[in-house]
Amino acid sequence: MSRPTKATINLSALRHNLRFARTLAGTKVIGVIKADAYGHGAIPIAQVLEEQKVDSLAVACIEEAIVLREAGIKSPILLLEGFYGADELPVMEHYNLSAVIQQQEQIDILKRWKKRSFNIFLKIDTGMHRIGFLSEEFPGAYKQLKECSAVNRMILMTHFSCADEPEKSATPEQIALFAKTIAGKSEETCSCNSAGILHWPEAHGDWVRPGLMLYGSSPFTTSHKLADQLKPVMEVTSQIFAIRKLGVGVPIGYGQTYVTDRPCTVGVVAMGYADGYPRHAPSGSPVLVNGQRTRILGRISMDMMTIDLTHLPNTNIGDTVTLWGNGLPATEVAHHAGTISYELFCNMKRVPIHYLNEAQAVEETEQPVTISTI
Incomplete structure (x- = not known):
């Protein structure tokens, strides 16, 4: 595997x-x-x-x-x-x-x-x-x-x-x-x-x-009525490969920058700065687990990150983690990391790319685009 x-x-x-x-x-x-x-x-x-x-x-x-x-x-x-x-x-x-x-x-x-x-x-x-x-x-x-x-x-x-x-x-x-x-x-x-x-x-x-x-x-840092109608092309995902239950006052990761303030369930995800995820993304930066929001805890490592699963008790090893894509705009992730989505996209490496819908153009070009101005 x-x-x-x-x-x-x-x-x-x-x-x-x-x-x-x-x-x-x-x-x-x-x-x-x-x-x-x-x-x-x-x-x-x-x-x-x-x-x-x-x-x-x-x-x-x-x-x-x-x-x-x-x-x-x-x-x-x-x-x-x-x-x-x-x-x-x-x-x-x-x-x-x-x-x-x-x-x-x-x-x-x-x-x-x-x-x-x-x-x-x-x-x-x-x-x-x-x-x-x-x-x-x-x-x-x-x-x-x-x-x-x-x-x-x-x-x-x-x-x-x-x-x-x-x-x-x-x-x-x-x-x-x-x-x-x-x-x-x-x-x-x-x-x-x-x-x-x-x-x-x-x-x-x-x-x-x-x-x-x-x-x-979106090139904008806040919601924009037209930019919000764009569809994300790239979705970056990984999986949880370890789950740990930690007590109160337990430090997590390099530099011990995050210390638990309550009993905490932590998931370890196969994604790190060697894959292009920004090392400087702080604790609290958002990710999705099976489509549900949670947060990063501690520093990003070369090959992995730790995330909070305390409020997601049904999470298991092998569950999908979305770093950005549908439901989690790259712009939002970039904002937390103090950068821009351009840099997130351009820095991706060591990550296999899979393409969907490569030969579906003829029918789609005939579909008009409706612009919402609300």
């Missing part, structure tokens, strides 16, 4: 979330599958998105794109970090890739390229201050690219720094600056990540870039 820890990827939920993004935005969709599709498996996720006729895929770098092309993925692929040097252009040509252009050095490289032209996304820094051309730098970059024979089609792009924090003024300011910067230009636009799609409809533009929402996780 193998170790019971596993991640189950429900591809029907992925299809639902893609349809939901399309319904909300009504624009072209770039499915973001960088970092091995946020830990969900880039190739199977790309296969489903391609099956659903996504307008483009997006990855971080050329290595991720090559993996997809070698697996037979034919959809357009955008390199979100662009290219790092001139040596990547022949590879981009061979694999038919598009790139984000975010600094002058890239434009200089394109000017020297004399072969097939590329589709590019010109990135404007409206407030993220990470990569991209500042508003005052945009006219010069735009002019050079318009005159560059290596550019086939150009889309104007920006990225919001605080779209997942609607109470802040940053996103309206970025939306306004982007509009002002590109005023009078006829190119299509691309601004919204998942939080932008869900909360900032005025910024949807011609293309949107759903990432986290494709995987059914």
Whole structure:
């Protein structure tokens, strides 16, 4: 019998979330599958998105794109970090890739390229201050690219720094600056990540870039009427493999950070930080046992964790423990651990992945998505 820890990827939920993004935005969709599709498996996720006729895929770098092309993925692929040097252009040509252009050095490289032209996304820094051309730098970059024979089609792009924090003024300011910067230009636009799609409809533009929402996780830290309609794609489960009854005043785990304050029944679960569960998740972090909520007790170990079964007297060795998934959003777990669901997904390792509903697309694409506004 193998170790019971596993991640189950429900591809029907992925299809639902893609349809939901399309319904909300009504624009072209770039499915973001960088970092091995946020830990969900880039190739199977790309296969489903391609099956659903996504307008483009997006990855971080050329290595991720090559993996997809070698697996037979034919959809357009955008390199979100662009290219790092001139040596990547022949590879981009061979694999038919598009790139984000975010600094002058890239434009200089394109000017020297004399072969097939590329589709590019010109990135404007409206407030993220990470990569991209500042508003005052945009006219010069735009002019050079318009005159560059290596550019086939150009889309104007920006990225919001605080779209997942609607109470802040940053996103309206970025939306306004982007509009002002590109005023009078006829190119299509691309601004919204998942939080932008869900909360900032005025910024949807011609293309949107759903990432986290494709995987059914909310980018917001509190309940959101639209994000709450997403379906989790990943469910991580394990089993209880030992049960102990402890008295009062008994320390549990490394560092003895938790001490029982009453007689306590403790379950030991095959899941630890070597599997990707955050070591810094504190006592009290939620898990489900057979669908019922309970809490972690003590520190997360490399291969196991201890949980409270005192109020679940019918629990047995072999019972299922859900670390996140249906009934326990990854966002909630991440909040307890002082991180974000992106990190939970991307850090999963040593956990076998099982895929459900890999070939169920035709019927599902015909089902409309209803958006609740209550």
